[in-house]
Amino acid sequence: MPEALPLQERKQPIDKNAIDVEGRTVTLVFTTGATVRRRRYVGWDSVVPFDETLVVSRDAIDLSRMNAGAPVLDSHATYTTFSQVGVVERAWIEGKEGKALIRFPKAGIDKDADRMFAMVADEIIKNVSVGYSIDKVRIVEAEKKGQVEQHIVERWTPYEVSFVTINADPNAQVRAAETAATYLLEIDAPVTLSDPDLNAVRRIRMMQQQRQAGIGR
Template sequence: MPARKMPEALPLQERKQPIDKNAIDVEGRTVTLVFTTGATVRRRRYVGWDSVVPFDETLTVSRDAIDLSRMNAGAPVLDSHATYTTFSQVGVVERAWIEGKEGKALIRFPKAGIDESADRMFAMVADEIIKNVSVGYSIDKVRIVEAEKKGQVEQHIVERWTPYEVSFVTINADPNAQVRAAETAATYLLEIDVPVISHEPARARVRISELYGI
């Protein structure tokens, strides 16, 4: 089976995680949170104009798999993945790291009185009203395992990925929900491993446009 042709553009993905109420420093205006546990999420890909194929996406969580360079360079903390204006930024990532099978980050809000939106967000988080956080990320390398039996779905094992931002979000009832996005930002190389007839993996490197999520 030949390597599947990938679409010209892929969205920046987002996943939701709960906030640990014990990790909120009210005086220091910081929050320590888990931005990923690598859980499997049901997603969809499109074939042609009218066919939708479900697949399961699993993020690999390790120091080799996650590129934390953008996070540790001061990634933005946003309100609901909004990227059109700096007014949507309510904080900054001070530090990100891998601890076991979790990706964690220490985020900092500005001093009280600097920004009304940031003050509101921190107050809502500190009062445990807003409890959910979502991470926006790009996929750098993915291994695709085709479905073998009826009723099974493709497995997309993301072996390398890059978090770009952390957002505070409202609804987290459905852990399999995906926030869609649509603004072209840059290009990068995506490596895709797909099976062939001999059952040996074939690697394709394709350049795609990166879409930044909102």
């Protein structure tokens, strides 16, 4: 199987009733499994849209990293510990939603965390985004003209939760293509060397190698 695409992102709004000011915690929904429009490369210069849907169930989502104290970040910044503003205390599946209890540090420990919690508590920052890897995906080809390929993500792993500013519009979601990390991926579909998905993987690998070599910055 080919290596996976880099870490992905999806965004969700914060419910104002889920904020505990005294306890400095926030209970939030990090996924509802909504279908989002993605894009993949065919060859070097053509982009083809497809729809990605996350399966939300206890079997589909690996919560081991979340329940081991996953980081809560500012805008998916992973290059420094100063970007961490909190920690995931607990994550669970409730119906068709993935939920998490987020805890901020005590007041005065970290000024960035204090600012973030104040902005969230005052309902200025209202959106969160989950960073996740895709572990198994089932690909359903488009049957009619005007339809797009369907990617059903049957197993996936959340890695972190971030507070973000971008509107929680499902059609505005983007890949976190700047990271050089890759993850094992199982594709439940026939794959050949000419498959466009393999071309996409090759393209991403080349972009990562160029970044590491300082090319195209």
